[in-house]
Amino acid sequence: MNCKGMIKYLSVALLLCSCTENELQLREREQQFVIRFSTANVCTEVVTRTASPLTGGTMLRILAFRRIGESPDLSMDRYMGEGTYRAINGSGVLEPVSSLLLRTGTYDFYALTPDLAVANVDHEGDGAKCAVAVEHGMDYATSLTAGQTVSEASPTVVLNDLGRHCTKLIFELMPKAGNIRSVDIASAGLTNMTRAPVSAILNTALPIMGVSKSEELTIEGSEFSVPDDDLNTSAFAVVLPREAGKFKFKMNVAFNERELAEFVADMPETLAFTAGTQYTFTLKMKGGSVELILTVLPWNDSVMQEQDDIGAFAPTPILIHVGTWEDVEIPGNTGAGNTTVGVGKWVANPEVDAEIGAFGLTEVGGEGVPWTSEENVPGETGGSKTDPDPDAV
Incomplete structure (x- = not known):
């Protein structure tokens, strides 16, 4: 075969490869779908508290990770994408501002409000992975909704309640x-x-x-x-x-x-x-x-x-x-x-x-604070109890 013929067949082969690659990319894009989120609530870490819907207009950022080990670990897990969402009318419903797109699979979803930027999500930058900088004045709250399987037929994720950190x-x-x-x-x-600011790993x-x-x-x-x-x-x-x-x-x-x-x-x-x-x-x-x-x-x-x-x-x-x-x-x-x-x-x-x-008010963790109604609490002036359990030895 002469050189002219080889060039002709090579051009055809390259064209076919290009078409095949474009088709694969198109199919991959078609496999992605919009993830929907619902019932975003916030609560404290105290187990006796009920959660409240997010106030209308509150912004959230939601990130998806694919787990590498047996349990969620942001230092290892693979970042898959993120989106931002706005709470609607205090109902817990979220509307997308920028949607999160994923393919069928199982993911761990991290939510945070306000919608702060999360640094170094893909291990490529310096410093701690998935760090946020929190200032005074921020009602910073986060949640992890782990092990959620989504598909185009079932794209909705019900988020766990967010816990406050301020x-x-x-x-x-x-x-x-x-x-x-x-x-x-x-x-x-x-x-x-x-x-301020204080830098922390997401959801810690x-x-x-x-x-x-x-x-x-x-x-x-x-x-x-x-x-x-x-x-x-x-x-x-x-x-x-x-x-x-x-x-x-x-x-x-x-x-x-x-x-x-x-x-x-x-x-x-x-x-x-x-x-x-x-x-x-x-x-x-x-x-x-x-x-x-x-x-x-x-x-x-x-x-x-x-x-x-x-x-x-x-x-x-x-x-x-x-x-x-x-x-x-x-x-x-x-x-x-x-x-x-x-x-x-x-x-x-x-x-x-x-x-x-x-009452355990000396520790940042607040261990032992008596929030339940069965506990005694002190009054404002003399004669009130200062010991939450006066019968304890």
Whole structure:
């Protein structure tokens, strides 16, 4: 066969190979189908809590992995793709923003909200595989729905409930007293908060052990709710969990349109902030004194809940009297007179560390916290129980 003939047959062969390759690629693309997800809920790690549907508009990122070993292992498993989804009307239904496409097979599905970028999913980059960076202000929650088989005839996956990895703080003022006619909070917050961001492997606890506590949380007055008929007002913030250690409480407030008064106090060094938990700091006025009450509960509302829903507490709260500002003087709202509020003297509750320890509030993991209704909880003032099991030896 001459060269011209060989070139002719070679061209035909290349054309056939090209067609075959294109057909294979087309068939592979045709084998992919859209994965659908439903019933996205969020809950705390506490087994007694029921899950809540995600608030409408909440964004999720969902990643699919094919397992290499017998159990899910992001350090080894093969990344197959991801998509982003939006929760609809608080119903738990998810609509695709960018759909996840897969072929028939069995996968492990990881979901996270907000829809943060997940780094190094395919082992090609530096650093830990499947890491996320979490900041203060993020209601970060994740779930793993493992071993799900999907096909074009059965493309729907029901996600497991997402577990929260951050903490909710609520600041509340309850000023009802005889001579209080108006309140105006300028700011509130805490010092010595966990330094952000914190990097974590997807669907694992945030590794805050040993992280410095060098940031300050400040909630501006504009974020507080409009005072109700009793002049109660509150605001909240989402923060990273925090190890026990020194920190201060601060609230700046004007009463009766007078000068700002700053209530500042050292908080118990034994108190830690646990993931999936909400802590409410309440300034409660009682005549010539102002009490600071700490209420601790599972975080009991849905992701990205609006401020109108704060304060909707679950049963069996832990109530701890942190201390009292004594001899507080607040001028009335009539006449010239004195315009300065006297905040008096801060007196810490001498039993506060014992109460915090009795309820397991010293550990970031929150082990042993008595959330069930059968447990006793402490009251706000003297005479209440501080031991969750007084009959224990």
